[in-house]
Amino acid sequence: MIISLKENPNQEQVKHLTKWINIMGIEVHEMEGARLGLVGDTSVIDNDAIALIRAIDVVQGVEIIKEPYKRANRKLHKSDSVIDVGGVKVGGGEFTLIAGPCSVESPEQICSIAKSVAASGAKILRGGAFKPRTSPYAFQGMGSEGIQLLLEAKKETGLKIITEIMDIAQLPLFDEVDIIQVGARNMQNFELLRELGKKGNKPILLKRGLSSTIQELLMSAEYIMSEGNENVILCERGIRTFETATRNTLDLSCIPVLKECSHLPVIIDPSHATGIARYVKPMSLAAAAAGADGLIIEVHNDPKHALCDGAQSVEPQEFEEIANKINQILPIIRKGKSE
Ligand code: PEP
Ligand code: MN
Numbered sequence: 001m002i003i004s005l006k007e008n009p010n011q012e013q014v015k016h017l018t019k020w021i022n023i024m025g026i027e028v029h030e031m032e033g034a035r036l037g038l039v040g041d042t043s044v045i046d047n048d049a050i051a052l053i054r055a056i057d058v059v060q061g062v063e064i065i066k067e068p069y070k071r072a073n074r075k076l077h078k079s080d081s082v083i084d085v086g087g088v089k090v091g092g093g094e095f096t097l098i099a100g101p102c103s104v105e106s107p108e109q110i111c112s113i114a115k116s117v118a119a120s121g122a123k124i125l126r127g128g129a130f131k132p133r134t135s136p137y138a139f140q141g142m143g144s145e146g147i148q149l150l151l152e153a154k155k156e157t158g159l160k161i162i163t164e165i166m167d168i169a170q171l172p173l174f175d176e177v178d179i180i181q182v183g184a185r186n187m188q189n190f191e192l193l194r195e196l197g198k199k200g201n202k203p204i205l206l207k208r209g210l211s212s213t214i215q216e217l218l219m220s221a222e223y224i225m226s227e228g229n230e231n232v233i234l235c236e237r238g239i240r241t242f243e244t245a246t247r248n249t250l251d252l253s254c255i256p257v258l259k260e261c262s263h264l265p266v267i268i269d270p271s272h273a274t275g276i277a278r279y280v281k282p283m284s285l286a287a288a289a290a291g292a293d294g295l296i297i298e299v300h301n302d303p304k305h306a307l308c309d310g311a312q313s314v315e316p317q318e319f320e321e322i323a324n325k326i327n328q329i330l331p332i333i334r335k336g337k338s339e
Contacts, residue, residue: 001038001045002031002063002075009034009058017056021045029076037076039226067261069218071225072232077263083203083231085160085178088123090203090233091265095330096294098162098267099319100126102309103139104146112301114153116316120323124179125150125159126296130166131308132185139307144173151176162205162296168195179203184210184237184272187220197227205267205296207235214254218262233265234258235296238273247275247312250283255290266291271298271312280314284322289333297322 005014018028018036026040038045042065045053054062065075082092090096099117104110104127114125129146131139142149150161160178165171168191174180180202186192187209196204204224208217221232236255238248250273258266268287270280284295300306300313314322 001042001050001065003036003038003053004060004063005034005036005058006060007034013056013058017053017058024049031076032078037070039070039076042070067215067218069215069222069262071230072218072221072262072264074261074263079263081230081263081265083233083265085124085203088160090267091293093334094293095288095326096124096267097122097323097326098124098126098294098296099299101128101300101306102271102298102313103128103131103141103307104149104163105142105307107149107152109301110149110153111156113299113316114157114159116301117299117319118157118159120316120320121327122319122323123160125153125157125161126181126298127153127161127163128308129163130170132164132166132183133308141308147173147177154178165192165196168192171195171199174202179205179233181205181207182220183207187212187217190220190223193220193223194227197224197229199229201229201231203231203233204229205233205235207237207269208239208251208254210240210248212239214257214261218258221262221264233267233293234262235267235269236273237269238275246273246279248273250274250287252283252286252290255287255292259291265293267294267296268292269296271296271309271314275312277303277312277314277318280312281318281322281325285325285329288326288329291333295322295326 024044026038029037031037080092083090099122129141131141154161162179164181164183184207238250241249243249270283298313299319303310303313
């Protein structure tokens with residue numbers, strides 16, 4: 001619910017109104033344009049209470065927000081959120097490239113890939129240390145050692161780093177990680193989301209679940225934000241459909257939908273979406289054209305021998321071509337936007 005106030009409202013009355021709403025267990029946020037945003041279970045404000053609010057002297061009007069997500073809702077935050085990852089911006093007109101292997105495999109592997117993707121314009125290095133694998137017998141990642149190797153690659157290249165958390169117990173290992181990734185399989189691990197919400201302003205990249213709706217993705221973002229951490233980046237990585245030609249189906253239409261109903265940045269993962277390296281480039285370009293805020297791409301120096309997701313990993317040379325093409329098309333897309 002949004003309460004818009006009249007011009008120069010009596011501050012005492014505003015205070016009383018806020019206090020009364022707080023008593024109902026609802027938070028009141030002061031918003032741009034003399035408006036109060038109500039966050040919480042606003043269903044407790046019944047029609048009689050709404051009529052009372054409308055009748056208060058300082059109140060201009062009341063807008064009901066029917067969507068269950070509030071903090072993630074664009075109605076409560078008109079401008080695009082920009083997430084600051086130690087100086088690297090995600091959202092608000094930036095186009096951010098995140099690249100690296102599915103999994104950290106060795107010091108040589110991660111450092112060599114880090115150097116090549118940095119040279120091509122990536123700002124953030126990805127690499128799984130804890131891997132959610134379908135088979136318990138498959139490579140499960142290097143664990144804490146993998147995080148150490150990412151930190152070394154960061155020191156050598158200046159890239160920020162992102163890696164996936166699988167369990168709350170791993171959280172102390174993520175202090176120096178720049179963005180914590182919540183994988184598709186954990187999108188509705190609400191306990192984990194709540195804990196990440198308590199991590200101050202630590203940027204979180206939240207991947208859409210394999211069979212989750214856009215609203216469910218936003219509700220998961222809301223779990224993190226409701227605990228105080230507003231630095232959430234949304235990520236579409238393909239959803240399960242009846243199609244088998246690709247690993248998943250990339251739902252590019254989620255970009256305009258999310259942009260309309262939320263202020264959070266949207267990153268596209270064409271690697272997990274397609275599962276096939278040669279489809280990564282066309283879908284990357286399509287994502288940029290559709291208004292994504294960036295891409296997360298799997299890059300491997302030797303995809304044939306990758307311990308995880310080699311089939312969908314592009315080689316450094318191809319990543320460079322994607323980055324160059326993106327740089328060519330972005331000005332055209334942005335020109336159209338401002339006209
Ligand atoms: C990954 O990024 O390597 C990964 C496991 O992604 P997702 O959670 O989207 O499957
Ligand atoms: Mn992967």
